[in-house]
Amino acid sequence: MTVSSPLPAATIPAPDMLNIRLETPDDDAWIEALHEVSFGPGRFARAAFRVRERIAVDPGLSCIAEIGRARAASVRMTPISLGGINGYLLGPLMTDPEFRKQGAGRALVRHVCELALERDGIGFVLLVGDFAYYGPLGFVPSVPSAIHFPSPVDPARVLVHSRDPQMAEKLAGDVLPWV
Numbered sequence: 001m002t003v004s005s006p007l008p009a010a011t012i013p014a015p016d017m018l019n020i021r022l023e024t025p026d027d028d029a030w031i032e033a034l035h036e037v038s039f040g041p042g043r044f045a046r047a048a049f050r051v052r053e054r055i056a057v058d059p060g061l062s063c064i065a066e067i068g069r070a071r072a073a074s075v076r077m078t079p080i081s082l083g084g085i086n087g088y089l090l091g092p093l094m095t096d097p098e099f100r101k102q103g104a105g106r107a108l109v110r111h112v113c114e115l116a117l118e119r120d121g122i123g124f125v126l127l128v129g130d131f132a133y134y135g136p137l138g139f140v141p142s143v144p145s146a147i148h149f150p151s152p153v154d155p156a157r158v159l160v161h162s163r164d165p166q167m168a169e170k171l172a173g174d175v176l177p178w179v
Contacts, residue, residue: 012033018104020111021063023074030096031074031094038094048091048128052078052149055177061088063111065104070104072099075108077116080126083173087124087162088116109137109144113161124162126173146172 023031059078073095077088090112095105113125127134128149131141139159147158160168 002058002133004128007115015068018107019066020063020108021066023059023064023076026137027064027074030071034094034096034112035092037091037097038092044105047151047153048078048089050150051175052082054077055080058088061116063108063112065108067099067102068105070096070099072096073104073107073108074103074111077112079178081176082126082171082179084176084179085123085167086121087126088112088122089175090125090127093129094163106137107132111140117161117163123164124160124167126171127159128157129159130157131159134159134161135143140168142168142171148174150175 014123014139055078057076059076060133063075064071065073075090077090080087080089090109093105093109116122116125125139125146126142127139131139139161141156142158142160144158146156146157160171163166166168
């Protein structure tokens with residue numbers, strides 16, 4: 001796997017040092033601890049958490065990035081539908097504080113987005129996050145307030161990645177399970 005990143009070359013792990021694999025039950029405690037460190041007690045009120053309470057994550061797109069042999073980052077994808085279009089909600093994306101700024105999180109985002117968008121019938125990947133981080137990874141802003149989560153979100157932080165350049169303008173409605 002080749003890692004492409006806007007980070008200085010010295011902070012990007014060599015391709016032979018970065019491994020992306022599927023999450024296993026052995027990762028559960030590490031992921032939960034990382035979730036607590038990354039998002040604190042407020043994580044249970046976040047809109048994406050509320051979606052994942054109602055819709056199970058896709059284990060085929062729940063991945064771990066390792067640098068060397070150490071777990072460095074985690075990402076999960078939840079199958080969702082907006083206005084009858086099936087896609088995925090990306091998140092949470094979390095990087096262990098010891099491995100931040102080394103490209104593992106960006107590599108995970110690229111990897112799971114590529115896998116998701118290769119699947120038949122999948123039109124988009126959605127997330128709530130910072131455009132400064134996700135924009136260089138292919139995400140664009142959605143139409144403000146067009147997408148409705150089960151709890152409030154900042155509409156400026158709702159971002160979409162798709163092979164269809166018009167998808168961000170098409171998506172609207174409640175975040176629901178696949179149709």
